[in-house]
Amino acid sequence: MCSVEGKRDLGSCPRRAIVGNDYQFPEGVRHDLDIGDATQEGANGERRANLYNVTPPVLIWLRRDLRLDDSHAIVAALKSGAPLAFAYVFDPATKHRGVGHAQLGFVVEGLEDLQSRLAERGGGLIVRRGDTVQQLVAVATELGVERVCANRDEEPAADVVERAAEVALRGIGVELLVVDDEVNVPHELVLTKDGNPCRTYSSYARGVRRVLAGLPAPPHDYDLQGRLLATPAPEIPSVETLVGRPVTLRSDVQGGETHALARLRTWRDQGFLARYAKDRDLVAEPDATSRLSGYLRQGMLSPRRALHVADRAGSSKYASELLWREWFKYVLHHHPDLAERCIDPRYDQIEWVGTDAHFEAWTRGETGFGMVDAAMRQLLETGYVANRARMVAASFLVKDLHVDWRRGEQWFRTHLTDGDLASNAGSWQWVAGTGLDAAPYFRIFNPTLQEERFDPTGAYVARWAPDRPAPIVEHAIERDKTLAAYKAVAAEKS
Ligand SMILES: Cc1cc2nc3c(=O)[nH]c(=O)nc-3n(C[C@H](O)[C@H](O)[C@H](O)COP(=O)(O)OP(=O)(O)OC[C@H]3O[C@@H](n4cnc5c(N)ncnc54)[C@H](O)[C@@H]3O)c2cc1C
Numbered sequence: 368m369c370s371v372e373g374k375r376d377l378g379s380c381p382r383r384a385i386v387g388n389d390y391q392f393p394e395g396v397r398h399d400l401d402i403g404d405a406t407q408e409g410a411n412g413e414r415r416a417n418l419y420n421v422t423p424p425v426l427i428w429l430r431r432d433l434r435l436d437d438s439h440a441i442v443a444a445l446k447s448g449a450p451l452a453f454a455y456v457f458d459p460a461t462k463h464r465g466v467g468h469a470q471l472g473f474v475v476e477g478l479e480d481l482q483s484r485l486a487e488r489g490g491g492l493i494v495r496r497g498d499t500v501q502q503l504v505a506v507a508t509e510l511g512v513e514r515v516c517a518n519r520d521e522e523p524a525a526d527v528v529e530r531a532a533e534v535a536l537r538g539i540g541v542e543l544l545v546v547d548d549e550v551n552v553p554h555e556l557v558l559t560k561d562g563n564p565c566r567t568y569s570s571y572a573r574g575v576r577r578v579l580a581g582l583p584a585p586p587h588d589y590d591l592q593g594r595l596l597a598t599p600a601p602e603i604p605s606v607e608t609l610v611g612r613p614v615t616l617r618s619d620v621q622g623g624e625t626h627a628l629a630r631l632r633t634w635r636d637q638g639f640l641a642r643y644a645k646d647r648d649l650v651a652e653p654d655a656t657s658r659l660s661g662y663l664r665q666g667m668l669s670p671r672r673a674l675h676v677a678d679r680a681g682s683s684k685y686a687s688e689l690l691w692r693e694w695f696k697y698v699l700h701h702h703p704d705l706a707e708r709c710i711d712p713r714y715d716q717i718e719w720v721g722t723d724a725h726f727e728a729w730t731r732g733e734t735g736f737g738m739v740d741a742a743m744r745q746l747l748e749t750g751y752v753a754n755r756a757r758m759v760a761a762s763f764l765v766k767d768l769h770v771d772w773r774r775g776e777q778w779f780r781t782h783l784t785d786g787d788l789a790s791n792a793g794s795w796q797w798v799a800g801t802g803l804d805a806a807p808y809f810r811i812f813n814p815t816l817q818e819e820r821f822d823p824t825g826a827y828v829a830r831w832a833p834d835r836p837a838p839i840v841e842h843a844i845e846r847d848k849t850l851a852a853y854k855a856v857a858a859e860k861s
Pocket of ligand 1: 647656657658659660661663664688689690691692693695752753754755757758761779780783785786787788790791792794795798
């Protein structure tokens with residue numbers, strides 16, 4: 368059954384639906400999400416058997432939405448009146464590949480937290496390991512469900528799994544309903560006035576605000592007490608078990624919705640949100656920014672909840688940064704190969720002449736440039752780096768060491784707790800100047816000036832990179848080489 372049929376091309380995915388009554392949908396799009404009644408009868412009228420001997424539940428397939436607050440999949444499932452069951456699958460084929468230990472540890476913590484939150488509300492969390500599709504089918508069969516609800520994971524690889532899951536579940540008579548959840552306004556609704564996809568962040572942000580002004584999308588509040596199926600609490604595997612060897616966890620933020628909501632609240636209440644616009648680039652100050660990116664990445668915090676808090680506090684700067692995250696998802700939606708190809712194909716002709724030795728020095732934080740080295744060592748030790756230092760370190764790799772931005776992108780994504788395909792690849796292309804805005808290649812950070820300006824007391828560099836090896840290159844010379852290389856390909860007609 369197709370839940371959404373729009374006039375616009377919503378892709379060939381028939382499962383997509385947009386939840387909530389807050390948006391006005393384009394003509395022809397259904398938004399009542401008719402997901403049936405509570406009796407969960409099978410096609411021939413029989414009641415489905417399940418291990419729990421209760422009204423068959425609706426199963427929520429958790430992906431990158433490890434929370435109970437303001438989840439569109441939960442909103443959709445609640446409409447049935449049936450009890451809700453929750454399942455998460457650790458799949459070595461899809462989840463672990465390319466995901467570093469810091470992020471995996473964060474997910475494990477998030478699941479432990481979710482398990483307690485569900486138990487407090489009378490529910491449970493089913494956790495399985497193995498092939499996602501097989502495990503989903505097994506859980507759906509054990510529970511006797513007719514419907515599985517999930518929030519959409521917008522990454523291309525996740526879409527492949529989703530399609531396979533849909534087919535397999537349909538094979539056992541179970542419908543998979545997937546709803547948009549990762550951004551405040553579904554991508555299809557954000558267009559330029561002439562109906563085309565936005566090409567710049569500012570037109571995107573204006574488009575989002577236009578939609579939200581007419582049709583606000585506040586977070587959903589619902590009570591789950593008495594609505595959940597109490598499933599037994601399995602032991603959640605440790606990161607060591609998942610990766611099969613000892614791991615030293617380094618992340619200095621703890622995963623889980625409880626911590627996400629607490630951080631958002633205290634960061635606002637202690638006045639940091641009010642100072643954000645002024646302080647956000649001060650790299651030595653840990654509370655200058657919200658540190659919520661890992662939570663947003665794993666859906667431990669709702670993007671609507673975060674934007675709502677920013678708007679209510681009147682912080683347009685914080686709100687606009689939250690929308691950068693959504694902009695990059697929009698870009699990925701339109702450029703699924705964002706991590707592989709330059710958005711402007713002319714820049715794919717650049718010859719990356721940087722050496723492996725220079726790349727390795729960069730990864731170890733041994734370039735001799737204070738802010739670059741501090742950022743790279745902080746990354747390895749904690750899985751986190753502030754935005755300003757990320758920009759300086761990334762720019763240095765591409766514009767001073769002439770190493771292909773894709774190598775840096777992979778390194779960051781593997782080691783960041785918040786490593787995110789859209790935000791990371793989008794930011795790397797922005798820094799590399801490979802097509803995400805108008806006059807990009809002139810943007811070359813001077814690492815020494817950046818350090819003076821954004822680490823004025825030297826505290827950041829002193830903490831993470833107190834020793835100063837000799838600089839491995841001279842910035843002014845490398846800058847000129849980069850300008851020449853970019854100019855040569857930019858001169859070609861796109
Ligand atoms: C080279 C490079 C790579 C990056 N890789 C990632 C990544 O893999 N994952 C990731 O979430 N962010 C990435 N960013 C964006 C940004 O650096 C982080 O989101 C931010 O530093 C996280 O810290 P915070 O939560 O304290 O941010 P805050 O300043 O408190 O911002 C609040 C939220 O807004 C979003 N946000 C803020 N700035 C940006 C931005 N420039 N682009 C996209 N979203 C933003 C994040 O979700 C963040 O949590 C990257 C930036 C650069 C320059």
